[in-house]
Amino acid sequence: MKRENFIIAIDGFSSCGKSTVAKAVAKKLQFVFIDSGAMYRAVTLYFLRNHIDLTDTDQINAALEHIHIDFIPHTDKVCVLLNGEDVSEEIRMMHVSEKVSEVSAIKEVRHALVKQQQDLGKRRNIVMDGRDIGTTVFPDANLKIFMTASPDVRAERRLAELLAKGELVSMEEIKQNLAHRDHIDSTREESPLRQAEDAIILDNSNLTQEQQLQIVLEEYEKRKGEY
Numbered sequence: 001m002k003r004e005n006f007i008i009a010i011d012g013f014s015s016c017g018k019s020t021v022a023k024a025v026a027k028k029l030q031f032v033f034i035d036s037g038a039m040y041r042a043v044t045l046y047f048l049r050n051h052i053d054l055t056d057t058d059q060i061n062a063a064l065e066h067i068h069i070d071f072i073p074h075t076d077k078v079c080v081l082l083n084g085e086d087v088s089e090e091i092r093m094m095h096v097s098e099k100v101s102e103v104s105a106i107k108e109v110r111h112a113l114v115k116q117q118q119d120l121g122k123r124r125n126i127v128m129d130g131r132d133i134g135t136t137v138f139p140d141a142n143l144k145i146f147m148t149a150s151p152d153v154r155a156e157r158r159l160a161e162l163l164a165k166g167e168l169v170s171m172e173e174i175k176q177n178l179a180h181r182d183h184i185d186s187t188r189e190e191s192p193l194r195q196a197e198d199a200i201i202l203d204n205s206n207l208t209q210e211q212q213l214q215i216v217l218e219e220y221e222k223r224k225g226e227y
Helices: 017-031 036-049 055-066 094-104 107-121 133-135 151-164 171-187 209-226
Strands: 006-012 033-036 068-073 078-082 126-130 143-148 200-203
Touching: 006 017, 006 133, 006 209, 017 033, 017 126, 017 143, 017 209, 033 036, 033 068, 033 078, 033 107, 033 200, 036 055, 036 068, 036 078, 036 126, 036 143, 055 107, 055 171, 094 107, 094 171, 107 126, 107 133, 107 171, 126 143, 143 209, 151 171, 200 209
Parallel strands: 006 126, 006 143, 033 126, 143 200
Antiparallel strands: 068 078
16 A cells, blocks of 8 residues: 655764755655754753753653644755744754763653654655664655765764854864764664665765765655655
8 A cells, every 4th residue: 555645764873964965855856854853952952951860751751741843944944943942053062962862862752752753754745864764763664765974074074064153172072972972873772773674875975965865866766656
């Protein structure tokens, strides 16, 4: 039985350019773009602001009841709203990056957000990027992409992103943060980062954004008759 909508799942390590490619694909195909990583960052920001004890399940569950995340598309970007507040810039800051993998590993957080993500994907053509989209959120996605890049390339991209926003950090801090996040993301008990068996591997270490976009669009063309 064919599904009513087409789902493209883009997974991979942090700072591999998943969101950049996902946004471009969504724009080209006029699909809805959903940044699952931004959802975990928004929860992390809420936890930091409200001093939630990450070892206290009752506090975590209570906090999750008061978190509403939404995406509002604009001409050149998609704004992330946390309880009505635009937090698109703040969730990308280093103090959030340092905690997001730890928060993302919490079972209660993952269960709550996976449900929200699945609800967002009902009856709409979507492109969603994250760590477990093709393995947990939408294991039956029509097209699965697993993105990767060399550690040095990832660190350079992340450093450039932060410096452009005026956040002064060193290359060494970036590399340590990425290595720490990779370890947590890959070894956590709940929905660890891993490549789906039927995913297309896209190593973009030496590819331009346009080349990456074309690869994904070509894979889409092969499968668009599936819905």
